[in-house]
Amino acid sequence: MAKTLKRTAAFTALARALTSGARGGPSIGARLAAVPRMVLASMRGEYDGGKRIALMAAATAYVVSPVDLVPEAVMFVFGLADDAIMITWLAGTVLSETERFLAWERQRASVIPGSVVP
Template structure:
């Protein structure tokens, strides 16, 4: 339970940092969104270790967009919408945190000179 809370807290912090990044010099929202296709491709090629996180983000997106979730919203009104609001907030924070992590991984990878070690 504590691990989930820490992950949720990290996602919310990333969301806040991304929304205030323009004033701090961090990656802009546009750069983060542009990194998504590269992140998915690098994960699919097995170069980037974001598979589980991408799967969770995909599941969250499917949950929010799913027509199965309409019944609780119709019957419970605001309480039914609250779970979607929490999920969308988590998803936004998770996407922002993961794209920040991916951009840092890309920068580290670009600074590595390919070749073998000379003894």
């Protein structure tokens, strides 16, 4: 059930991102520009997206790897279908995670650094 909800959330985020220009959400360009910052913040331990970034990297590696040619060679239609599903999931996840990261950046920018004085 939880995996289905995560998949549904990724596909919903993809649909929202593709139509967000009319609603004032972050553009695709802003989301893609946020990816390097998101990776760096995760590597520094500031942002908690490390596992999700690793899954996105693994999905990308699967789609572009020569190992992925085996399903296409054996079962042409099903081999292409697994690529289409993986790419759709990847796009939705990237868009969802970048939206989450951009919200995290906005929230973090609104915090004034300093210390609390009793």
